[in-house]
Amino acid sequence: MSIELSLETLIDGIRSGNKRLIAKAITLVESKKAEHREKAEQLLNAIMPLTGKSIRVGITGVPGAGKSTFIESFGQLAIKNGKRVAVLAIDPSSALNKGSILGDKTRMEDLAKEPNAFIRPSPSSGFLGGVANATFETMLICEAAGYDYILIETVGVGQSEVLVADISDVFLFLKIIGGGDELQGIKRGIMEMVDLIFINKVSEENLQQAKNTKLELMRALQFLPSKEKDWKVPVMLGSALYHEGLEKVYEKIDEFINLKKKTGRFETVRKLQAEKRFQYWVQAYILEQTKKNESLDEAFKTHQKNASELLANPSSEARDFVKKLLNS
Numbered sequence: 455m456s457i458e459l460s461l462e463t464l465i466d467g468i469r470s471g472n473k474r475l476i477a478k479a480i481t482l483v484e485s486k487k488a489e490h491r492e493k494a495e496q497l498l499n500a501i502m503p504l505t506g507k508s509i510r511v512g513i514t515g516v517p518g519a520g521k522s523t524f525i526e527s528f529g530q531l532a533i534k535n536g537k538r539v540a541v542l543a544i545d546p547s548s549a550l551n552k553g554s555i556l557g558d559k560t561r562m563e564d565l566a567k568e569p570n571a572f573i574r575p576s577p578s579s580g581f582l583g584g585v586a587n588a589t590f591e592t593m594l595i596c597e598a599a600g601y602d603y604i605l606i607e608t609v610g611v612g613q614s615e616v617l618v619a620d621i622s623d624v625f626l627f628l629k630i631i632g633g634g635d636e637l638q639g640i641k642r643g644i645m646e647m648v649d650l651i652f653i654n655k656v657s658e659e660n661l662q663q664a665k666n667t668k669l670e671l672m673r674a675l676q677f678l679p680s681k682e683k684d685w686k687v688p689v690m691l692g693s694a695l696y697h698e699g700l701e702k703v704y705e706k707i708d709e710f711i712n713l714k715k716k717t718g719r720f721e722t723v724r725k726l727q728a729e730k731r732f733q734y735w736v737q738a739y740i741l742e743q744t745k746k747n748e749s750l751d752e753a754f755k756t757h758q759k760n761a762s763e764l765l766a767n768p769s770s771e772a773r774d775f776v777k778k779l780l781n782s
């Protein structure tokens with residue numbers, strides 16, 4: 455495979471912003487093969503000093519809320535402001551039944567044509583370290599390549615928001631007009647994770663309804679603990695398709711990031727996120743080593759079976775397995 459390009463070629467390619475080589479480097483970090491992982495880690499270590507400088511924006515909303523339309527418009531706005539934009543996605547459904555929720559439409563065609571934009575679909579969830587780890591590493595590559603904004607889209611189902619919140623600096627919730635899912639958002643804990651809300655598809659005809667939705671959301675937000683001190687989650691109205699209200703979002707993101715930098719939360723949260731990535735990798739590597747060793751693998755399966763059949767409590771089974779692992 456073309457992953458076999460030398461490390462130097464890939465690193466130089468990333469540094470010079472060569473999209474073809476950036477894509478190859480991403481394919482390398484997404485690879486499941488052990489020898490590729492080693493090379494991927496060498497690559498990531500080499501580019502580490504170039505990373506960390508982007509604004510990492512997580513974007514969620516139910517299918518049809520207008521996420522890709524928003525990213526296309528917002529991306530173009532950022533580019534107009536002299537920035538470079540990378541678009542990534544976390545779609546844990548992508549490995550389940552072939553068609554992923556995010557991947558099965560032609561997306562962001564105009565943005566894709568921009569020299570200052572780079573778009574990468576979600577890695578498959580079969581990746582050793584999980585989709586969030588793969589996306590995190592892809593993000594580092596994009597940062598090293600000089601992208602200023604990393605827009606990470608997610609599907610708004612299951613745990614995908616948590617995965618995105620774990621790797622982003624600011625979390626944007628795209629909402630469509632109408633009641634109902636404010637409550638769902640609260641139930642699913644999304645409202646507690648968001649930093650900004652954008653009510654999309656607002657037009658003259660539905661402006662009053664949009665304002666009502668805004669009030670309902672603001673009421674709901676009042677009852678939630680604030681995620682960032684001194685930050686009141688703004689609820690903005692606009693239209694992704696007609697490029698309305700996006701400047702405001704752009705400004706609010708800047709304002710939020712500046713506030714987090716001032717309070718030290720920016721650094722703190724990024725450190726916590728990196729710790730979490732480390733912990734995920736520890737789990738992934740333990741499981742990988744276990745699979746490689748026949749007797750350990752057998753012990754793992756036996757303990758897991760005991761746990762699943764409730765022959766003993768899962769915690770004791772795990773403890774016994776780890777003892778065997780450490781003694782092996």
Ligand code: GDP
Pocket residue numbers: 515516517518519520521522523524654655656692693694695696
């Ligand atoms: P996603 O599934 O969340 O990515 O949603 P899409 O971006 O694919 O948008 C779903 C549909 O809503 C598409 O047909 C868009 O053209 C439409 N749409 C998105 N934003 C707006 C908007 O501001 N106004 C109107 N009227 N339609 C929009």
